[in-house]
Amino acid sequence: MYLPSGVYHETYRADHAWWQATFVRAKMAFLVLLLIVGLPLAGNYALSVANIIGYTILSAFGVQLLIGYSGQLTLGHAAFIAVGGYATAIGMLQYGLPYPVSMALGAILAGLWSVLFGLPSARVKGFYLIMTTMAAQFVTVDFIITQYVSRVSGREQSFSLPPGTITVGPWVIDTELKVYYLMIALVTLCTMGMANLLRTRVGRAWIAIRDNDIAAEMMGVNVVRYKLMAFFVAGVLGGLAGSFWISSLYVVSPDHFQFSWSVWLVGVILIGGVGSLHGVIFGSIFVTVLLEALKFAVIPLSDAYPALSTGFLYIKEGVFGLAIVVFLLYEPRGLAYRWQQLKNYFNLWPFAY
Amino acid sequence: MLKKTMIRLACALLMAALLPLPAGAQTVVKIGSLNDFTGPTSDVGKDAGLGIREAVQYVNDTGAINGKRIKLFQYDYGYRVPEAVTTYKRFRDFDKVVAVFGWGTGDTEALAPTVARDQMPYLSHSFSAYLADPKKTPYSFIYGTDYSTNARASMTAWYDEVWLKDPRFKAEREKGVKPRFLSFYMKACPYCSAAIKALNDHAAILGFEVGPDQDVPLTALDAKSQILAAKEFKPHLVWHGNIVMSVATVLNDANALGLGADHIVNNWGFDENLVKLTLNSAEGVIGPAVVAFYGEKVPLMDKVVEYTKKMNPGVPQQNRLIRTVQSWVDVLLMREALVRADKAGKLNGPGIKEAFETIRDCTPGLGRPPITITSTDHRPGSFVRVYRVQKGKFVLLEGVDLKKRWPDKWDKWLGW
Numbered sequence: 077m078y079l080p081s082g083v084y085h086e087t088y089r090a091d092h093a094w095w096q097a098t099f100v101r102a103k104m105a106f107l108v109l110l111l112i113v114g115l116p117l118a119g120n121y122a123l124s125v126a127n128i129i130g131y132t133i134l135s136a137f138g139v140q141l142l143i144g145y146s147g148q149l150t151l152g153h154a155a156f157i158a159v160g161g162y163a164t165a166i167g168m169l170q171y172g173l174p175y176p177v178s179m180a181l182g183a184i185l186a187g188l189w190s191v192l193f194g195l196p197s198a199r200v201k202g203f204y205l206i207m208t209t210m211a212a213q214f215v216t217v218d219f220i221i222t223q224y225v226s227r228v229s230g231r232e233q234s235f236s237l238p239p240g241t242i243t244v245g246p247w248v249i250d251t252e253l254k255v256y257y258l259m260i261a262l263v264t265l266c267t268m269g270m271a272n273l274l275r276t277r278v279g280r281a282w283i284a285i286r287d288n289d290i291a292a293e294m295m296g297v298n299v300v301r302y303k304l305m306a307f308f309v310a311g312v313l314g315g316l317a318g319s320f321w322i323s324s325l326y327v328v329s330p331d332h333f334q335f336s337w338s339v340w341l342v343g344v345i346l347i348g349g350v351g352s353l354h355g356v357i358f359g360s361i362f363v364t365v366l367l368e369a370l371k372f373a374v375i376p377l378s379d380a381y382p383a384l385s386t387g388f389l390y391i392k393e394g395v396f397g398l399a400i401v402v403f404l405l406y407e408p409r410g411l412a413y414r415w416q417q418l419k420n421y422f423n424l425w426p427f428a429y
Numbered sequence: 430m431l432k433k434t435m436i437r438l439a440c441a442l443l444m445a446a447l448l449p450l451p452a453g454a455q456t457v458v459k460i461g462s463l464n465d466f467t468g469p470t471s472d473v474g475k476d477a478g479l480g481i482r483e484a485v486q487y488v489n490d491t492g493a494i495n496g497k498r499i500k501l502f503q504y505d506y507g508y509r510v511p512e513a514v515t516t517y518k519r520f521r522d523f524d525k526v527v528a529v530f531g532w533g534t535g536d537t538e539a540l541a542p543t544v545a546r547d548q549m550p551y552l553s554h555s556f557s558a559y560l561a562d563p564k565k566t567p568y569s570f571i572y573g574t575d576y577s578t579n580a581r582a583s584m585t586a587w588y589d590e591v592w593l594k595d596p597r598f599k600a601e602r603e604k605g606v607k608p609r610f611l612s613f614y615m616k617a618c619p620y621c622s623a624a625i626k627a628l629n630d631h632a633a634i635l636g637f638e639v640g641p642d643q644d645v646p647l648t649a650l651d652a653k654s655q656i657l658a659a660k661e662f663k664p665h666l667v668w669h670g671n672i673v674m675s676v677a678t679v680l681n682d683a684n685a686l687g688l689g690a691d692h693i694v695n696n697w698g699f700d701e702n703l704v705k706l707t708l709n710s711a712e713g714v715i716g717p718a719v720v721a722f723y724g725e726k727v728p729l730m731d732k733v734v735e736y737t738k739k740m741n742p743g744v745p746q747q748n749r750l751i752r753t754v755q756s757w758v759d760v761l762l763m764r765e766a767l768v769r770a771d772k773a774g775k776l777n778g779p780g781i782k783e784a785f786e787t788i789r790d791c792t793p794g795l796g797r798p799p800i801t802i803t804s805t806d807h808r809p810g811s812f813v814r815v816y817r818v819q820k821g822k823f824v825l826l827e828g829v830d831l832k833k834r835w836p837d838k839w840d841k842w843l844g845w
Contacts, residue, residue, distance in 0.1 A: 120522035124515070222617045238542030250546075252522070327539030329510040330617075389467055389507045 094271070111260055116253055123252040125368055127324050130259035132344060132360035134317035137266055137353075138190075138310035139341045144351035145274060146306040147286030148197050149206045151338050152213035153314055155193070158333035159216065160186040160315025162225055165235045165328045168242075170228065175242050175249075175323075183315035189216070190311025191304050198300045201289075213335050222330040235328040242323040255324045262320050266313060270353055273309070282306055286351075336393075343396060347403045349410025358411035363396065370395055457500045458493075458767060458776065460485075461520035462530040468508030469647045470533065470620075472674045473697055473752050477554060478503065479744065480756025481530060483736040488760060494767045494776075502526060510536045521547055528767070528781055530759060531555065534620035541566040548778030550785065552763050554755070556696070556719070557623040561807040562844030563786075568778070570785050570802065572762045573719030573755065574813050576620075576695060577627030577845060580668065582813035582829035583693040583717050584610075584628065587666055588635050590817075590826050591691060591715075598665070611640035611659055613679050614670025615647050621670040624695065626845055628668055634835075640664055645679055647671055652679045656686045664690040672697050677706035684710035691715070700751045704821050714818045715826060720754045721796025722823055728794035733757055754795050761793035762800065806843055 085091040095101045115126055135157055142148045160182040167178030193212035197205055226235070239250040249255055273279050281302045284292035293299050322328050340363075348359020374391060378384040384391070407414060462481050465474030485501045493499060502524045506512040513536035520526045529544070531537040531553030538559055544551045545568045553560060558575040560566050574582070592598055592608055610632050614621035625642070632639050640662035643655035649671075656679070659667065667683075667690045669676045676698035683690070684707075692714045694703070699716030701723065721727040724734065724746075737749055770776050770784035785807075790799040800809040811832035816823040832839040 121519070124518050124522060128515075227617065236539050236542055239546045252518075325511070325514055326543045327510060327514065327536075329535060329539065331510040331535075387467070388505055389512070 092275075112257075116256065120252045123256045124324075125364060127252065127255050127259050129360050129364045130256075130263050131317060131321045131324070132341070132364055133263050133357055134259075134266060134320055135314065135337075136341045136344045136348075136356045136360055137270055138313040138317070140345050140350075140353070140356045141270070141282075141310045141313065142306055143342065144345060144355070145279070145286060146282040146303065147201075147289070148194070148303060148306060149202060150209040150310075151206050151335075151342065152193065152209035152211070152216075153310070153341050154333040154335065154337040155212045155216035156186040156190045156311040156314035157318040157321070157337070158221055158330070159189045159311075160318030161322050161328050161332065162221060162235075162318070163315070164319040165237065165322055166225070166228065169235060169237075174244075176244055179316065179319040182319045183312045186315025186318065187308040187311035190307045190314065194304050194307025194311075197303045197307065210335070210338075213338055217330055217333050217335075221333075226328075226330055237322060237326055237328065239326065249323050252324075258323060259320060262316060266316065267353060267357075270313075274353075278302065278305060340396070343400050345410075346400055347410060349412030352410070352412035354415060355410050355412035358415065362411060363399065366395065366399060367392055456497045458497045458771075459500045459502065459524060459526040460528050460530065460763070461516075461524060461526040462501055462503040463506050463513055463516055463532045463536070464503060464530075465508045465532055466505040468506075470508050470672050470697075472702065473672055473700065473750070474508070474532065476748075476750045476752035477532075477756045478505070479737075479741050480753035481760060483733070483740050483753070484757040484760035486740060487732060487736050487757075488764050494764065495771045497771065497776075499764075506532070506536070508533055510539055514540065517543070521549065527776060527778070528552065528763060530763070534623055535618070537569065538619060541569050544568045548782070550766070550778060550781040552759060554759065555620060555623075557619070558627065558808070558842075558845050559623070563804060563807050565844060566807075568782055570762075570807055572759045572800070572809060573696070573797075574717070574810055575808055576624040577842065578808065578811065578831055579696050579717040579719070579813055580624035580628045580693075581631045581831055581842075583695075583715055583815050584631050584635065584637075584666075584668070585829050585831075585834070586815035586827040587691060587693055587715055592665070607636055607638040608665040609640055609662060610637040610666045610668070611662060611664050612642045612668040612670060613645050613652070613655060613659070614642070614668075615675070616642070616644045618647060618671075620672075620697070621647070621695075624670065627842065634838075637666075645671060645675060647675050649675045649678050652682045653686060655679070656682050656688055659690075660686065660688055664688070666691050666693065668692075669694045669698050671695075673700060673702050673706070677703055677711075680707045680710040680714065699816075702750060704818060711818045712820070715815060717813045717815050718751060718823070719797065719813075720751065720758050722751045723749045723754055725796060727796040729757075730754075730795060733795070758793055758795055758797045761795075762788075765791060765793070806840075808843065811839060 095104055115122060135153065138156065139150060139153050142150045163182035163185045164178040167173040167181055168175060193209060196208040200208065240248055242249040249258055281297045284295065284297055285299055285302055289299055344359040344363055345355055347362055349355030370392065374384050374388060403410065464478035464481065465471050466478055481503065482501065485499050489498050502520065504516050506516050517540055520529055528550040531551050532555065534555040534557045537551065537553040537555045538557060541560060545566060548568060550568055550570065552570045552572060556571045556573050556575045558577040560569040560571055561575050612625060612628060616622055629639055643659050645652050645655055669679060669692060676694055680692060694714060694716035696717045696719055699718065704711050721730065724730065733754060737753060765788060766781055766784040769787060770780040773780060773784065785802050786804040788800055788802045790801055792799045798810055798812045802809055812828060812830045814828050815826045817826040
């Protein structure tokens with residue numbers, strides 16, 4: 077789209093490149109500069125918001141993969157994030173493993189755990205699959221983790237991670253800025269991984285299953301195998317999200333991975349756009365910034381109306397629900413679609429055809 | 430024309446935004462407060478949250494911190510650890526507070542290493558004994574006797590005043606029967622289980638036989654199966670580690686199913702609402718109170734009542750609880766430390782911590798026994814008043830001073 081007319085690719089490699097024109101490359105360089113240098117100048121508060129956005133992106137990737145690319149409805153993704161988070165914390169605190177090793181183990185464990193709860197997808201789909209993934213949520217977080225796993229630390233419910241626990245080699249991750257850089261690295265890695273995976277044979281198989289599983293099977297796609305593969309990759313991404321998030325938390329508790337977070341992630345991709353990686357990123361930025369903006373709107377008023385600050389959690393959840401409703405009504409294809417439209421408009425301007 | 434005006438207006442706004450804060454910012458002391466108005470502990474948290482606001486207003490009306498007004502940032506976190514962590518970060522990075530009023534045990538314990546790193550004095554409503562050992566948690570403070578001390582004192586008071594004196598137990602005492610004891614609490618909740626180790630240790634000291642503990646959720650509406658399981662052990666005494674609503678459920682079910690045991694309750698489960706919610710089942714229930722009950726005739730209570738009426742006229746007086754009074758003691762203890770730190774010219778984290786640690790035999794009134802905090806022991810005292818419900822009223826049963834009674838053990842009990 078950005079190619080000036082008359083320039084054609086001469087190799088398949090160039091044809092498949094992500095960034096095909098100088099303008100796009102310049103834009104991406106600007107983005108990198110903004111993320112690495114620009115945002116850290118904005119202070120700790122902006123960074124902590126950015127970290128929440130990054131965590132939401134990492135968490136929502138798996139949901140997008142399952143719902144948006146493989147057509148497997150899920151409402152239990154927080155369970156796999158929890159497995160990743162807890163496995164990493166236990167690996168570090170109880171077995172003294174380095175953070176990157178624990179993180180890898182946590183991600184793989186989360187992937188396997190996700191496959192376990194993906195097994196029913198061989199037989200059921202749609203609403204029934206929602207039920208089985210919800211079961212994953214409650215069995216994992218509310219039963220196994222709350223009652224057993226979270227109590228091995230001896231403090232009954234929470235694993236405290238004092239500042240300085242999380243290290244990558246000699247690099248101690250103990251400030252918002254360092255967490256931020258870790259987040260940027262992970263989000264970049266996962267985005268690149270996802271974007272590439274989706275244009276391989278595997279990715280095409282997932283999309284075929286999403287669009288019509290019977291047709292996909294007719295074409296020779298092993299549906300069960302690819303579905304389970306989707307659950308595995310989604311679980312690994314969720315596990316990575318959990319492992320990353322504990323670096324910012326100082327503590328892990330079952331509260332972090334409640335059912336509401338699973339629902340939240342589905343809302344994020346609805347708002348961002350189902351079936352789009354841009355959608356994950358836009359959706360995460362939108363909901364996180366919306367809620368922060370809400371704080372700025374509500375908290376100054378709370379001097380006059382104390383009820384606003386005391387009932388803020390309700391307002392927050394209400395606004396999130398309202399945002400989903402508004403998007404479903406007026407922007408059902410999400411922010412990613414609007415972004416595409418915007419780009420098209422400028423690309424074609426002034427001749428809109 | 431209009432465009433020019435708009436540009437000027439935009440410039441003016443930009444200027445205003447870029448100007449540094451007025452010099453008046455120096456005369457404000459910013460404090461954050463985490464409260465639970467909506468979560469599973471809101472049965473006591475709501476009242477405590479209102480109390481914090483009223484007490485801060487009182488401090489500001491009566492000289493503030495050597496003339497510097499307190500600016501309170503109070504947020505509800507719904508008793509959710511993640512929300513507490515993000516709110517704490519907001520306090521630290523955005524609101525830039527000098528100290529924090531904390532609430533729950535889970536979040537306060539989880540944040541303790543971080544507040545130590547950030548040098549942020551953190552005075553919490555959670556009295557978990559874990560927070561009282563400055564070697565582990567140097568910036569955490571508590572204003573009431575810790576849960577372990579409270580539990581030991583309640584058990585001691587029951588042993589002294591009921592087991593050794595009550596004619597109901599005469600026959601068993603003479604036969605040399607050991608009193609049987611077990612606990613009801615939510616096992617996966619850091620607050621509820623904080624005192625268990627101390628309780629079982631104390632049961633051994635007093636020569637009790639300990640039975641199987643029962644798991645009751647904080648949001649329980651029914652505890653019949655737990656009661657039936659406990660009944661097989663035929664306990665003489667049970668301890669309740671939960672909060673009012675849940676404790677009331679257990680007491681009612683225990684009464685209905687004829688558990689036949691006496692009850693001791695942790696301080697957050699023992700207040701005016703417990704009596705209202707249980708009617709007869711609360712008769713004879715024993716529990717500690719770290720301050721005076723609401724409306725008791727003690728110094729400063731008139732101010733508490735005055736401010737509740739003035740600031741929250743919508744909340745009926747008969748619904749106000751001991752939690753309001755606790756919040757007042759919380760705020761007034763913080764004030765004491767802030768005033769001392771300010772006099773020393775060190776109104777910052779380390780300065781406030783040092784100021785807390787100079788407090789000796791100091792009480793703000795309101796029925797709080799004198800508080801002493803040192804740099805080696807953040808437990809505010811060893812004296813606990815234990816009350817018993819008689820005909821719907823709280824009657825003082827015994828004042829237990831653990832340090833006087835077990836002087837050799839008291840120091841070892843620090844931190845658990």
